[in-house]
Amino acid sequence: MTETPWRTVNVFHHEHDRTGLLLDAVRPFIARVAPSVQRVYFQPHWRRGPHVRIPIQASPEVFDEVVAPAVAGVLEPYLRAHPSTVVLDEGAAHAQHVRLAAQECERGLLTPWAPNNTVETEPHDRREHVLGSPAAADLLADYYVDTNDLVFDVLDWIRGGGSKMALAVDLFIAAANRFLPPVTYGYMSYRGHADAFLAKMPDGLRERFDGIYEANAETFRQRVVEITGAADHHEVVPFSALLDTLLRYRNQADGLIGTGELALDTDPNGEPEDWGSSWSAWSDRSPFHRALGSHRPAADQLGGWNTFKQYRVVLNWLYLAMNRIGIGELERNLICHVVSRAVEDVHGVTAMSRIEDLIGFVDSGGRL
Incomplete structure (x- = not known):
């Protein structure tokens, strides 16, 4: 047919x-x-x-x-x-x-x-060379179709005066806390994404990002406390139905991950590659990636952990939804950075300490 x-x-x-x-x-x-x-x-x-x-x-x-x-x-x-x-x-x-x-x-x-x-x-x-198969391309297309109306509702809200950046901050916090809890674990992907982006950009951008965080730090920290402390994040995060949709698609994506039909790591030719294997090209500018990438047993365990694979799908597809409301690469990584700093400030954690904990866990024989 x-x-x-x-x-x-x-x-x-x-x-x-x-x-x-x-x-x-x-x-x-x-x-x-x-x-x-x-x-x-x-x-x-x-x-x-x-x-x-x-x-x-x-x-x-x-x-x-x-x-x-x-x-x-x-x-x-x-x-x-x-x-x-x-x-x-x-x-x-x-x-x-x-x-x-x-x-x-x-x-x-x-x-x-x-x-x-x-x-x-x-x-x-349809980008099957990136997604891995026709089934994965179909699933992503269905996600886009299913979220058309919600995205238009968000755009209506933005045109009426709502802040797309504030909304994205809320959704990022809620997603980390919901899909890889607690938020002190889930936020690590945002830290990794922001640091990877900054490592590839000209000097000075991190200082600009830090300046934006510091000018609004109390607001960002308050959102971390309110969202992660809520009995039901739907009551404190606008348009959180998007996260419910992401849950459904995460569960469907899991089946394709298991069969190898949904690819998460491919080289420019569409061939599979190990998670983190390309970091060495720029990790000299990112202590986060240098530390994790230089300890292949820890990186391989994290990259191969199915829960983490599911979480990667959630974040990738959340980012796609944010792109539809006008949040591009620069803004998205700014949000990753300020959310990370807010979580670190509220909970007294650092990305490097989390990586050291993972490496110690793996070195002692632990398995994710």
Whole structure:
């Protein structure tokens, strides 16, 4: 049986804030086509210029009879009525895009950019070379589809004055405490992600991140105390239904992890690699990764621990949801950093002490 094909409608719109585009064009577009197609969702993207990518699984007939008219009737009129006037420097962005393409194993041309305020249709890359299998690609697509409405609700809330950064801080704290409790364990992934990012960035960024934390430290620490101390985090974290959705998909992903159909560690060619095996390229700038990466028994135990694998899926897919509300790589790693510092301040722990505890546990014969 031939699978229904995927294509993506790419809406190139160079404004940094695309909330209006998402709510007033992408949302009604999805509402119009969803009853007729198998799957449809959206995700912001950067390749060949900033745009909103709308992957659609539909037969060629449905694409021609339903999707194409919706492009002409919803998306293109919005671009004419609300054109992006931002002028971006394609050449200046190229080095960053080369880095992102390598980091994300993104295939396809980086240049030339598509013109601003245009719509293009192309075959959709389901990224099976990264995810590991068609089943994993299907599961991720289902997650995106299932969270369409919730993400649009969040965007409505943001347009009404809600802070996407404050929301993300709350969700990150709640996720760490719920999925790898207590928070003094779960937060370690945020510390690792932030430190890996900072190790690859120019000097001075950590100081900027620290300055933001220190200017708001009391608020961040208070959120750690309130969220982790709540009997039910749903009562103190807005839109925490996202975490319930992540729980369902974590449980489904676990089956694919067990069969090897969901890949968590692949090289740029899509081949499996050991967790942490690539850290040596930059770990001289991250004591966290240098300490853990240099003790392969501890790194291998942690990387092979099934509970940790499940947690990695939760965080990866939480980050994807945050990207949909406008939190990109820089903002996400800032949030990882401030949440980590808040947890460390509230509980009197450090990342290095946690790593030393793990190494001591493994050296004494312990197993996760």
